[in-house]
Amino acid sequence: MAGKVLATRLLQCSRVQNTAGMSTYANKIGNREVVCYGMNGDPTYIDRVDFPMPAIRYKEPTADIQALREKEKGDWKKLSIDEKKALYRASFCQTFAEINAPTGEWKSIIGWALFGSSLSLWIFMAMKKYVYPPLPVTFDEEHQLAQLDRIIKLDMNPIDGINARK
Structure with missing residues (x-):
């Protein structure tokens, strides 16, 4: 019995709220x-x-x-x-x-995506040229080979174990 009364009251309250809500839309829908x-x-x-x-x-x-x-x-x-x-x-x-019907909106989306990609590429190239310092000389192949030769001569980090034996 109490559940039925509660359900009736809730239904009445929701009807009051719905009619009150419709009046707020009157100035929007004319x-x-x-x-x-x-x-x-x-x-x-x-x-x-x-x-x-x-x-x-x-x-x-x-x-x-x-x-x-x-x-x-x-x-x-x-x-x-x-x-x-x-x-x-x-x-x-x-x-x-x-x-x-197709709107052709995909064309503008692809256009803006390509524009953004090219802009970011140009910014990256400008940053690489004008902002970042040049790479150290140790990055060229001659210095890397010399470093590897030095590591072998000093026997740095030798490989031990069964696989190291010939």
Whole structure:
């Protein structure tokens, strides 16, 4: 019994919060009609293929759209193609074909990535030339061979064990 009362009270509180939340969206959405729950319960308009029904209509109702809405309540065969398109565009911004159409955004992404790579390469070359000191003379092959010869003559770090024997 107590659980049922608690559930009823929570449901009433959530209804009060939901109606209070909708009034905060009124100045964001204007006069646009809320037609369904939407993707996350907020009255927002998003064109998505995986969730094709936005919570609100795309455009605010005008006198032309209101007249078309009254006309659509009758026989749809009497509506022209342009009127049907106007009704669709009042509710939705894009068709599925327009949503799925390639945008070409990948070109700018690759362009910026190549620009960043070339810029970093130029910075590296400038740092190598003007900032870093030159390599010591011991890095050339002649000095390395002389160092190896010296290590062998001084018998530094000799290898012991079974594998060292011939």
